[in-house]
Amino acid sequence: MTSSSIVGEAHPYLRAATAGLRHHTRSLTPTAAPPTPVPADRVHLDVLHAHLTALHRLLDQLAASTRPPHPTAGRHLAAAHTRLWQATAALHDAFHTLPPAHPADQDAQCHPERLPEGPPMVTICQRHLAAGHAIRRQTTPADLDTPLHGHSTTHTV
Numbered sequence: 001m002t003s004s005s006i007v008g009e010a011h012p013y014l015r016a017a018t019a020g021l022r023h024h025t026r027s028l029t030p031t032a033a034p035p036t037p038v039p040a041d042r043v044h045l046d047v048l049h050a051h052l053t054a055l056h057r058l059l060d061q062l063a064a065s066t067r068p069p070h071p072t073a074g075r076h077l078a079a080a081h082t083r084l085w086q087a088t089a090a091l092h093d094a095f096h097t098l099p100p101a102h103p104a105d106q107d108a109q110c111h112p113e114r115l116p117e118g119p120p121m122v123t124i125c126q127r128h129l130a131a132g133h134a135i136r137r138q139t140t141p142a143d144l145d146t147p148l149h150g151h152s153t154t155h156t157v
Contacts, residue, residue, distance in 0.1 A: 045095040052088040
C-alpha cells in the first residue's frame, strides 16, 4: 500500500464531515441573478457551534497525545485549540445577537450563572458552558484573550 492510498483511506468520518460542510456551503451559494445571500439564523449557528465544540474536543485529544513525542507540533495544536475556542465563543455570541426564530423566545437570554430557559438556548448554552469549563482547566485567561499570531490591537511606533 502506498502512502497516498493510506491517506485517502484514513479518517473517513472527518472526511465525511468536511464533505458535508463543503456541500452545505455550496447549497447556501445563491444561484439566482442577482445573488441574494441567505443570512445566518440561530438554527445554523447552533449546529455550527456543535460542530466546533466537537472539533474542539478532537483538537484537545490530539494536542495531548502529540505533545509528549512532538512538543513543537503539540504547542501548535494547543494554539489551534485556543483559537478554535475563540471562534466557538464568537459563534455563541453571534447566536445571542440574532433574533429568535419564535417570538415566544424573545425574552430568553443566556445566563451563565443559572440554567438556560429552553431550546435552543439549552443546547447551545449548556454545550458552550461545558466546553468553557474544559478549556479553562487547561488555559489561562490571558491565553484565551491573545490575538492571532502575535497581531496586537495596540501598535507601537
